[in-house]
Each structure stands twice: as structure tokens, then as C-alpha cells.
Amino acid sequence: MKEFFRTKTKITKSAIVASLLVVAVFGVMQAMESKSATTDQVNLSVDVASTIDVTCPDPSAFGTLTPGTPVTTTATCTTTTNNSTGYILEVRRDDADTTLDLSTNAATNITDKTAWDSTANTGDGNAATWTGTGLGFRVMQTGTDSGYNATWWGSDDTLTNAKFAGLPSAYDTILDVSSSGETAAAVGFRLDVPAAQTAGTYTGTATFQVTANP
Amino acid sequence: MQKFFPQKTKKISLILLLVLGVVYFSWTYAQKAPTGLQVSPVRFDWDLNSGDERTGSINLKNYDDVKRQVTINVEDFYVTDETTKAEFFVPTAGHPLIAYDVINWIDVPKTIELAPQEGRDISFHVKVPQNTPTGGYYGAIFFNTKISNDANDDKSRLEINQRIGALLVMAVKGSEPIQRSGEIKNRTNRVQNAKQ
Numbered sequence: 503m504k505e506f507f508r509t510k511t512k513i514t515k516s517a518i519v520a521s522l523l524v525v526a527v528f529g530v531m532q533a534m535e536s537k538s539a540t541t542d543q544v545n546l547s548v549d550v551a552s553t554i555d556v557t558c559p560d561p562s563a564f565g566t567l568t569p570g571t572p573v574t575t576t577a578t579c580t581t582t583t584n585n586s587t588g589y590i591l592e593v594r595r596d597d598a599d600t601t602l603d604l605s606t607n608a609a610t611n612i613t614d615k616t617a618w619d620s621t622a623n624t625g626d627g628n629a630a631t632w633t634g635t636g637l638g639f640r641v642m643q644t645g646t647d648s649g650y651n652a653t654w655w656g657s658d659d660t661l662t663n664a665k666f667a668g669l670p671s672a673y674d675t676i677l678d679v680s681s682s683g684e685t686a687a688a689v690g691f692r693l694d695v696p697a698a699q700t701a702g703t704y705t706g707t708a709t710f711q712v713t714a715n716p
Numbered sequence: 717m718q719k720f721f722p723q724k725t726k727k728i729s730l731i732l733l734l735v736l737g738v739v740y741f742s743w744t745y746a747q748k749a750p751t752g753l754q755v756s757p758v759r760f761d762w763d764l765n766s767g768d769e770r771t772g773s774i775n776l777k778n779y780d781d782v783k784r785q786v787t788i789n790v791e792d793f794y795v796t797d798e799t800t801k802a803e804f805f806v807p808t809a810g811h812p813l814i815a816y817d818v819i820n821w822i823d824v825p826k827t828i829e830l831a832p833q834e835g836r837d838i839s840f841h842v843k844v845p846q847n848t849p850t851g852g853y854y855g856a857i858f859f860n861t862k863i864s865n866d867a868n869d870d871k872s873r874l875e876i877n878q879r880i881g882a883l884l885v886m887a888v889k890g891s892e893p894i895q896r897s898g899e900i901k902n903r904t905n906r907v908q909n910a911k912q
Binding site: 551555558561564590675703706710 | 759870
């Protein structure tokens with residue numbers, strides 16, 4: 503009986519070993535098969551949509567203005583685009599007559615400098631160095647990453663070279679950025695008023711427009 | 717060496733280094749995080765037939781932590797021969813390009829409100845009128861918003877609004893055939909290595 507069981511145990515062991523061998527061979531074949539499957543070429547394609555992301559916060563307040571002593575403030579527009587031809591930044595004032603009105607009486611205005619016209623003087627624009635009083639703006643060299651036009655806005659930001667214009671009533675280009683990426687555009691505003699300017703708080707709005715270069 | 721840098725000092729240094737690392741990476745991430753309003757895509761190029769209708773979608777994303785009221789309007793545009801700049805306009809009755817006006821072709825919501833960090837697909841519908849002559853028709857959908865919150869500090873100030881445009885370039889085929897033309901401004905020779 504003992505012999506019978508010993509023989510049976512031997513047979514069972516052999517069967518287990520054989521089974522394991524079969525399973526192992528099958529496993530190796532499966533692995534080879536799956537490995538050959540992973541070497542098959544898979545084509546992946548994706549279209550990345552074009553985007554423009556813009557943020558143009560308000561500049562800080564002008565503060566208290568003493569006639570004859572100009573004050574300045576700066577607005578920085580940050581634009582991010584993957585459009586390969588870049589973007590155009592335009593600006594206009596939102597009020598029909600002048601940008602800044604007396605809060606208590608919209609008919610009392612602060613005069614704007616001569617409205618910006620990018621096509622004037624065969625494309626050189628009509629900005630000029632600062633004289634007199636009024637509200638003027640310019641794209642600043644410092645703080646503008648790309649597309650600064652020295653012909654339009656002056657060779658640098660010093661008062662003797664910086665060129666200013668008034669905010670136009672219709673959108674006009676102030677910056678042309680011809681490549682993709684994240685860029686900042688610093689727009690400076692300079693304000694002075696004549697001694698006869700009515701005292702009070704003056705407010706106004708301007709709109710920056712960003713579109714992809716077509 | 718061990719007495720100069722006891723175990724406790726080593727542990728404190730390690731923790732300090734980890735904290736500084738986390739602060740640095742958080743700051744770097746905060747610097748790179750987008751802000752403002754994003755429009756995508758920024759241009760559509762569609763071939764349409766006279767009488768066709770088509771619906772498009774523009775994704776608008778408010779990256780800021782405050783809700784944004786966005787007003788939407790449509791304008792026409794043209795591109796001059798001299799420059800590649802788009803000139804936007806709303807034509808009056810006597811406008812020389814009134815025949816190419818597409819403002820009334822495009823139906824889009826007038827206003828929407830985006831919650832903080834919300835992105836939303838804005839659908840617009842274009843209906844080309846029957847018997848529209850063959851030609852290029854150009855429109856732009858503008859998204860207007862204000863990034864800063866209104867200040868009530870009784871100081872003289874200039875406030876900024878912003879608007880972002882998505883261009884819609886439509887080549888419409890009417891009864892006449894479409895003629896496409898262009899000018900090559902510059903050319904670069906490209907050598908391509910190809911397996912024979």
C-alpha cells in the first residue's frame with residue numbers, strides 16, 4: 503500500500519512539474535506575442551487649438567494732480583498666444599469726446615493729446631514729444647517684451663525722446679507682435695492740466711483690443 | 717566632522733531645504749499660472765456654399781479667481797493689400813464694403829458670465845443667405861470684459877476694458893466659381909531626406 507502511494511506521489515510530482523513546464527512555455531510564448539504586439543506602430547495625432555490669453559489690469563490712480571506738474575501711471579497688458587504670427591494690440595478711448603470726464607459733470611473734460619493715428623506720416627504715426635498739458639499715452643520701451651516700435655513711440659523712455667499721443671476714438675494699432683509666446687506690453691499715461699482746470703475727480707475708460715495676426 | 721554637524725542640525729537643515737524647495741516651486745508655479753481671459757481658437761477658416769448653415773464653438777476660459785461678465789459682439793473686417801493687419805468695422809448704410817457685411821449672418825449669445833476658473837464652449841451659428849455672391853467674407857467675434865474690479869476711492873483714474881477677437885474667414889461659393897489668388901512674399905528651399 504505504501505509502495506502504491508509512493509509511486510502515486512512520484513507520478514503526481516511529475517505531473518505537477520510537467521504542468522508547470524507547459525505553463526512556463528505558454529507564458530513565454532504569450533510574453534513574446536505581447537512583446538511583438540507592442541512593437542506595432544501606433545499613429546497618434548492631435549490638433550492643438552490656437553489660443554489667446556489676455557489680461558490688462560487697470561493702472562494705478564493718477565493721484566492728486568497739481569496743474570503744471572505732470573503725473574504718470576502705467577498699465578501692463580500681458581498676452582499669451584500660440585498663434586505663430588503673433589497678435590495685434592489696439593486701443594481706443596470709450597468716451598466720444600475726451601477720455602477723462604469730471605465725475606460730477608461729464609461735460610467738463612480734460613483735453614486729450616492729438617489722437618493717435620498709426621497711418622499718419624506714411625506709417626510713422628503722429629506721436630510727439632511731450633509739451634503743454636492734456637492726457638497722453640505711449641507704449642513704453644521698458645516693460646514691453648516684443649514689438650516695440652521706436653519710430654512710433656521714441657528711441658527710449660526719457661522725456662526728451664519719448665513720444666506721446668492722445669487715445670483715439672476708434673481702435674488703432676499700438677503694438678504688433680509677430681511671434682507666439684507670452685509678452686508684456688507696458689502702456690504709460692501722462693497727464694497734466696492747465697491752471698484753470700475745474701477741480702475734482704476725473705475718470706474715464708479705455709479699451710485694449712487683442713486679435714491674432716491674420 | 718560629526719561633532720561640527722550633529723544629527724539634529726542635519727535634520728533641521730534637511731527640513732529647511734525641503735520647505736525652501738516647496739516655497740520656490742510654488743512661487744515659480746504661481747508666476748507661470750495663466751491669468752485673465754483666454755479665447756480658443758482664434759481663427760476659423762470655413763468653405764461654405766450660398767445658403768449653408770454651420771455651427772462653431774469657441775472656448776472661453778476665465779483664469780482668475782473672480783467671476784467675469786463677458787459681453788459678445790460681432791464685427792466685419794478686411795485686410796488691406798499693404799499690410800496684413802485686420803481692420804474691424806461695423807458698416808453703415810453707405811459703407812463701401814456693405815456687400816460683404818456678415819454681422820447678421822452670425823448668431824451668438826450677447827452676454828455670458830463665467831465663474832472663477834470656469835471654461836465654457838460658446839456656440840455660434842452662421843447662416844449664409846441664399847444667392848450670396850462668390851467671395852471672401854470676414855467677420856470677428858469679440859469677447860469684452862474688464863479685468864480689474866471697480867475702485868471706489870474717489871481718485872482720478874483711467875480704467876481699462878479689454879476685448880479679444882476670434883476671426884472667422886469664410887470662402888463662400890455662390891453661382892460663380894471660386895478663384896483663389898495669392899502672392900509669394902519669400903521662398904526657402906527645403907531639402908528633404910527621403911529613404912529610397
